Amino acid sequence: xxxxxxxxxxxxxxxxxxxxxxxxxxxxxxxxxxxxxxxxxxxxxxxxxxxxxxxxxxxxxxxxxxxxxxxxxxxxxxxxxxxxxxxxxxxxxxxxxxxxxxxxxxxxxxxxxxxxxxxxxxxxxxxxxxxxxxxxxxxxxxxxxxxxxxxxxxxxxxxxxxxxxxxxxxxxxxxxxx
Numbered sequence: 001x002x003x004x005x006x007x008x009x010x011x012x013x014x015x016x017x018x019x020x021x022x023x024x025x026x027x028x029x030x031x032x033x034x035x036x037x038x039x040x041x042x043x044x045x046x047x048x049x050x051x052x053x054x055x056x057x058x059x060x061x062x063x064x065x066x067x068x069x070x071x072x073x074x075x076x077x078x079x080x081x082x083x084x085x086x087x088x089x090x091x092x093x094x095x096x097x098x099x100x101x102x103x104x105x106x107x108x109x110x111x112x113x114x115x116x117x118x119x120x121x122x123x124x125x126x127x128x129x130x131x132x133x134x135x136x137x138x139x140x141x142x143x144x145x146x147x148x149x150x151x152x153x154x155x156x157x158x159x160x161x162x163x164x165x166x167x168x169x170x171x172x173x174x175x176x177x178x
Contacts, residue, residue: 012078012079012080013076013077013078013111013112013113013116014076014077015074015075015076015077015116015117015120016074016075016077017072017073017074017075018063018066018073018074018075018085019063019067020063020064020066020067022063022073022075023056023059023060023062023063024056024059024060025075025082026059026063026073026075026085026087027052027055027056027058027059027060028052028055029082029084029085029103029105030055030058030059030085030101030103031051031052031055032105032106033084033103033104033105033106034047034051034055034103035047035048035051036106037103037141037143037144038138038141038163038164041138041140041141041168042163042164042166042168043164043165043166046163046164046165047164050164051164062087066087069090070089070090071087071088071089071090071100072087072088072124073085073086073087073088074086074117074120076104076113076116076117078108078111078113082105083104083105083108083111083113084102084103084104084105084108084113084114084117085101085102085103085117086099086101086102086103086117086118086120086121087099087100087101087102088100088121088124088125090128091125091128091129091130094131095129095130095131095132096130096131096132096133096134096174097121097124097125097128097130097132097133097134098133098134098135099118099121099133099134099135100135102114102117102118102121102135114147115151118151121133122175122177125177126177130177131176131177132174132175132176132177133174133175133177134156134172134173134174134175135148135153135172135173136159136161136170136171136172136173137170137171137173138161138163138168138169138170138171139158139168139169139170139171140168140169145171145173148173149173151175152175153173153174153175154173154174154175154176155171155172155173156172156173156174157171157172158170158171158172159171159172
């Protein structure tokens, strides 16, 4: 019996650097991710009506800033289909690089994109002399908190925030780059 009959097609996960031409794609993934992750946390009208427009405007601006050297956006692709992205900001005066966004599309969770994007974020930040990474996550987003904590991120602070016209609590998590 040939071993090729038993070999499975393993989907190819890759990360690619985003360009300003990817702004609309990143905005769509961001809006889709929020609509799934924040349903029941933020108002439906905000998620369905405002977020797509808001994210489109945000990413059109942000991708120009990224292109000018203010960080990095990587798009995760599984078999060439985009399934997530991570946005990183250059290290601050304290040597901490911000993971500004990390999103995997609903239905693609478990494919390894989140872990791959975090590993790439760590390598990118180290290359820039950062001593740590930091991010904010909504306190009500328990799956995301579990994801970060299971990968060694540590709670650092609790902050009042406002999204979608309501008060929310954001938690700051850090990851030491030893």
